[in-house]
Amino acid sequence: MRIFIILILALILTTIGFSNLFSVSYGWTSRLDRQLISVFLGIILLSALQFIDFNHLIKYAPLGYLFGLFTLLVIPFGGGKEIYGAVRWINIGNFQFQPSEFAKVFLIMMLSYVFKIEKRSLLKFIIGFMLFAVYALLVYIQPDLGTSLVMLAIFLIMVLISEIPIKYIGILLLIVTLLMPFGWFALKDYQQARLLVFLNPGLDPGGIGYNLKQALIAVGSGKFTGKGFLKGTQARLGFLPVPQSDFAFASILEEGGFRLGILIIMSIAFLLILTISLINNPFSLAGKLVVAGVFGMLAFESFVNIAMNIGLVPVVGLPLPFISYGGSAMVKNFVSLGLIISACKKSKLRRLDVSI
Amino acid sequence: MEIRIKQIIIILITILIITSFAWRLYTLQIVKGDEYLELSEKNFLRNLPIPAPRGEIYSQEGEILARDTLSYVVSVVPSDVVDIDRTVIFLSSTLEVPVDKIMETLSDTSTPFYYPRPIAVGAPIEKVLKVKVRESDYPGVKVEMYPVREYLRKSTFAHVTGYVQEIDLKDLQNLSLIGYTPGDRIGKAGIERKYEAYLKGEKGERIFKVDASGKDRTLLNETLPEKGNSITLTISSFLQERAEEVMKDINGALVIMNPKTGEILSMVSNPTFDPGYFIKGLTPSIWADWNKKNVLVNRAIQGQYPPGSTFKPFVGLSALESKKINDKFVVNCTGSIIAGRRTFKCWIYPGGHGNVDMREALAVSCNIFFFTVAQELGIDMLAKYVRQYGFGEITGVDLLSEATGLVPDTSWKLEKKNEPWYLGDTLNAGIGQGFLLVTPLQMAVMYSFLANGGQLVTPYLVNEIHSPKGDLIYSASPKLKNVMLSSKNLNIIKDGLRRSVTRGGGLSPLNELPIEVSAKTGTAQTHAGGKPHLWISAYAPSNDPEVVIVLLAEKSDFEFAYYLAPYMKKIFEAWLEYKSNILNH
Secondary structure (H helix, E strand, O other): HHHHHHHHHHHHHHHHHHHHHHHHOOOOHHHHHHEEEHHHHHHHHHHHHHOHHHHHHHEEEEEEEEHHHHHHHOOOOOEEEEEEEEEEEEEOOEEEEEEEHHHHHHHHHHHHHHHHHHHOOOHHHHHHHHHHHHHHHHHHHOOHHHHHHHHHHHHHHHHOOOOHHHHHHHHHHHHEEEEEEHHHHHHHHHHHHHHHHHHHHOOOOOOOOHHHHHHHHHHOOOOOOOOOOOOHHHEEEOOOOOOOOOOOOHHHHHHHHHHHHHHHHHHHHHHHHHHHHHHHHHHHHHHHHHHHHHHHHHHHHHHHHHHOOOOOOOOOOOOOOOOOOHHHHHHHHHHHHHHHHHHHHHHHHHHOOOOO | OOHHHHOOOOHHHHHHHHHHHHHHHHHHHOHHHHHHHHHHHHHHHEEEOOOOOOEEEEEOOOEEEEEEEEEEEEEOHHHHOOOOHHHHHHHHHHHOHHHHHHHHHHHOOOOOOOOOOEEOOOOOOHHHHHHOOOOOOEEEEEEEEEEEEEEOOOOHHHHOOOOEEEEOOOOOHHHHHHHOOOOOEEOOOHHHHHHHHHHOEEEEEEEEOOOOOOEEEEEEEEEEEEEEEEEEEEOOHHHHHHHHHHHOOOOOEEEEEEOOOOEEEEEEEEEOOOOOOHOOOOOOOHHHHHHHHHOOOOOOHOOOOOHHHHHHHHHHHHHOOOOOOOOOOOOOEEEEEEEEEEEEEEEOOOOOEEEOHHHHHHHHHHHHHHHHHHHHHOOHHHHHHHHHOOOOOOOOOOOOOOOOOOOOOHHHHHOOOOOOOOOHHHHHHHHOOOOOOEEEEHHHHHHHHHHHOEEEEEEEEEEEEEEEOOOOOEEEEOEEEEEOOOOOHHHHHHHHHHHHHHHHOHHHHHOOOOOEEEEEEEEOOOOOOOOOOEEEEEOOOOOOOOEEEEEEEEOOOOOOOOHHHHHHHHHHHHHHHHHHHHHOO
16 A cells, blocks of 8 residues: 555656656657656566566676676766766667666665675675775766765665664764865865855855756745746746756746645655655565665655755755656666565565565 | 664654755745745846937927937847957947947946947948848847937027936936936936926836847837927027027027016027037037037026126115115215225216216116115115015026025125125125126016016926827916015116116117117126126016016127127017017917
8 A cells, every 4th residue: 555655656746747847848849758758667667576576686686786887887988978067878779878877776786685695794884885885986986976975875774774783884974074174175176166155155146056046046936826837937948957857846846836845845755754664564674675775765865856956955966756857767766666566565475484 | 773763763854854845945935935036037037128209399489499300229239249359340340439439338337238238329321221231240239210319409599408318327326216227318408407307208118038048038018118298498499599690709698588477588698509419429629619618508597797787776776675765865976985994986987977866877877876875775784685686596497507696795705705894895786796696597587577566587498398199288377476665666766777778878779679678787897807797688668578688798808788789789679570470470
C-alpha cells in the first residue's frame, strides 16, 4: 500500500514537472518527447526489477560499480559533451546520458553489498568511504559539486542505518572540519563566488547573484494563486535561468503560486517519510540499506534544490527529483523506486530465512 | 542505537525541513508577494512615453503665434545598438552632429537605455532620408515623427510667448512627481511657462513586454496622447507688429494696455530674440551675443528703472490726498531751493518757472515745485501713499519672474544701506530719482490708475483658453481694486497731464493726434555722465481713457524724453487704426 502511494506521489510530481516543461518550452517540443520516453523507460525498468530476486541482484553490485566507474572515467578522458561549462554527458548514438546520475544508484547498491558482507565495522567504514570517495572525486572534477554532495549524503545515511558505530562519522566530520580552510581553495572560482553571493546577496546584484534574485522574484511574484498556467513571466520571458531543470521549482511556483508550492512540498514530504518508513520491511540488511540510500539521495536532492530555489542555500546545480527535466535523472529516480520495491518484496517471500 | 529511533529522528528532521520550506514560501509569496510581483513586472514591462502635442498660442485676432508641427527626429535606442562606434560615426557624418555630443546623449544615465534619445530634431529632409534608408543596417537608429514647437512670428512675440525646451535636471527633480520624464518639453519662459499646465497636454504611453535580452518586444497596451489646450492672448498681432516697427531702433520696452480692464494689447521688449533657436539648437556664438545683450530679459516686467518725472503726478496726488497742500498751493520757482543747509539747483530749467501751482508744475515738469512738495510730505508719508497706488509691488500679470520695483523709505535705507535718510534723498524721490525703481508694466498700471479714476487694475495677457475640442475652459475677467481717493484731487493731476501735451512743449506732436492725449515725460539720470533712461507715459482720450501707453528707452542716445514724442505719436496712430479696425468688424 505504501509503495503504491509512493508511486502515485512520484507520478503526480512527474506530471507537474512535465506541465512546467510544456510551459517553459512554449508548447510541445522534442524535449517533451524525450522526457516522456525517459518516464516510460523508467517505469519499464521499475517493473522489470520486480522479476529479479533482490538477493540475486545485490550480487551484481560490484559489477555495476565497476561499470559506473568506467562511464565516469570516460569523461576525464575526453569522451564527454560539454553543456553549461561542465562535462557531464556522454553521447551514445542519438542518446545522451549522464553517468553521474546512474553512478548514485550503483553506489547505493555497492555500499549495501559491502556493508552486508564485511563484518568488521572499521573496515566496513573505510572500504565504504573509499568506494564513495572514488565516485565523488570523479564527479567533482566534471565539475559537479552538487552530485558529489548527493553521494556524500548517500554514504552518510547508509553508514547511519548500518551497524557501524556513529563515532566514525564523528571522526570523519572532525577531519573534514579541520580540512575546511583547504577545502575553500579546492572549490572552483565560480563555486566560491556562488557561496559568497549567497552569504551576501547584495554583493553583485547584476552578476552571479542574478540567478538567486530572479528565482526569488519568480517564487514571490506567484503569490497565493500563481500567475496561471502558461502565464509565468519570469520563466517564460527568460529572466529565470534553466526554468525546466535546476529552477523548475521556482518556475512552477510562479505559475502555480503558494497553493501548488505547498502541494509539492507536502507530496515530497510524504514520499520521503513513506520511503524511510519502509526501512523495517526488508528483512535483509542489504535491503534496509538500499531503502536508506535511496531515501538519502531523494531527500538530499529535493531539499537542496528547493532550498536553493527559495534562497536558503547557495545555488548548486541539482535537479529536483521527478520534476526537473533530464532523462538520466528521471530513469534513475524510477529505477531507485524499483529497487526499494524489489528489496521489500523479497523480504516478504523469505520471512523465515534468518541467515540474512 | 535502535534503528527505529534513527528512523524517527530522520522523519522528524524531514518534517522540520519541510515546515521551514512552507514558512519560507509563506514569507516570499504571501507576505512579500506584492513586492516581488512589482519586481517581476519591472523586469518585463517597458513603458515608452509618447509626447503630446502642445496647444497653440493665438493672438487676439486669432493668428497662430506658436504651434506644434510634426518633424523628423533621428533618435537612438542605446540598448539596441550593436556596434556603437560604427553607429556613432555614421550618424555624425550624415547629420553633421559632433561625435562627442552623440556619445554624451547616448551615455546619459538619467533615462533608461531602452528610451529613444534624440540626436537630431528637425534636420533637413535629405539628411533624414539618408539615415532612414540605412535604418536596418544600424540597429537602434530610428527615424520618427515627433511634435516640434514652431514660433511663426519669430522674434515679434518672443517675450510674450516665451519658449519651450527639453526639461532640465533641476525641473525634473521638482516635477517628476507630476509625471514629467526626461526628454519631455517644458515651457521655460513667458506664456509657455506660466500656462505650462494648460498647454502641455497629456502624454501617451506604449507598454511593451520584453524578454530577458530586451530585444523581443510585444506591444501590450497603448494610450494615445491628448493634445494640450490652446490659448488666445489679449495681445493684438496688428498692434504688436506696428509697435515692433516703431521700437526697432530703441532698446527698452513698450506696453499698450486697456486701463479699464488690464488687457495688454502689446508688450515689446528690445533687444529681442527668435525662440526658434531653442528648438533647432543654439550655436555658441548666438548664445554669447544673446548673453551680452541680455535678450532673454523681458524688460517690460523684469527691467527696473528710476521713473524720473513720470513719478511726479503721484507725488502731487500723495501731497493733495494727505492734505499737506491744496490746489491753491503755489511755489515761486527761482531755479533753486534751499533745503536744510544746502541749496538744490534745477539743472533742467535753472532760470526758474516763476509762480507755479500743481497743474502748471506738472505741465512744465517743475523740479523745484516737487522738491518743495516732497519736503512738505516727507519720505515715509510719500512712500505710504504711492504704495497704495501700486508702486513697489508686482502687478500680478500672468507671467512669472516679475520684478517688484522699489519704493524706498527711512527704514529701508537704514536696513539695506545702513545709512540714515537724508533730506536730499527725499527731494530726489520727489522727482522720481534716487532709489526709486519701477518696471514699465508697473508704470502702465499706475497710469491706468490715474486714467480709470483711481482703480488698481491687474494686467493680463491671456484672454481665453480652449480645450482641443473647442470648449471654452477659461475666460479672463478684469480685476480692479478701488483705492479711496478724492476725485477732485485726481482731476487736478489729470488736468496737469493734459496741459503738458497742450502747452506746446516737447510733447506737442501728441497734440496733433485726432484724439485728446494726456502724457508725462521722464528723463531718469543713471549716473553722472551716463546715458539716461527715457520715459513717456500717456493715456487717451483724456476725458475717458481707453488706452494707456508706456514707452521706455533704456540708456538712450537721446538727451531728453520728449525726443520720443514722435515715436509715441506713431504708436497712438497705430492704436487708432486698431480701434477703427475693431469698430469696422
